[in-house]
Amino acid sequence: MEQLRSLKFTDWEGVESDLQNLLKGYQFHGKWNLAQMTLHLNDWMQFPMNGFPKIILPMRVMFAVIRNTAGKSMLRRILSDGFKAGNPTFPATVYEASETEDVEAVDKLLQTIIRFRNYQGEIHPSPLFGHMSYATAEQLQLAHFSHHLRFLVPTQRSED
Numbered sequence: 001m002e003q004l005r006s007l008k009f010t011d012w013e014g015v016e017s018d019l020q021n022l023l024k025g026y027q028f029h030g031k032w033n034l035a036q037m038t039l040h041l042n043d044w045m046q047f048p049m050n051g052f053p054k055i056i057l058p059m060r061v062m063f064a065v066i067r068n069t070a071g072k073s074m075l076r077r078i079l080s081d082g083f084k085a086g087n088p089t090f091p092a093t094v095y096e097a098s099e100t101e102d103v104e105a106v107d108k109l110l111q112t113i114i115r116f117r118n119y120q121g122e123i124h125p126s127p128l129f130g131h132m133s134y135a136t137a138e139q140l141q142l143a144h145f146s147h148h149l150r151f152l153v154p155t156q157r158s159e160d
Helices: 012-023 034-050 057-069 071-081 102-117 134-149
Strands: 026-028 152-154
Touching (some): 012 034, 012 134, 012 152, 034 102, 057 071, 071 134
Antiparallel strands (some): 026 152
16 A cells, blocks of 8 residues: 555644645545545544434444443544554445545535534543543544545645
């Protein structure tokens, strides 16, 4: 695999700028294009605000065991070192390349980012990590964005 970008977003302005640069053109070094990634990120960004999807009983049991044993240390590792490639994800958050266009998907995600940034409600507990503060949920989201968007390399930079 070719060299991935080294990304570690610390704020939403950096994410928004990167998304705008990617809309101008990119090369991808993974399985998902920009639209697929942004739809996936959009789903996961909504879960802490809307609630996480129900999962089948065996998975709930497994997640409860992890949450009550290694969950907090896993969360700390992700927040400090980022997500590792190759971890499975919820199948409903995986999209086909033909489901939408990049511009439409990025616009949808940018609207969700605005909603998340202004969100004042309770953060729904993660099935894997449990309860967390808004600040922790935000750091986790930024780590998730960094993980996925590193697979896309902008072909041109903005002049901003």
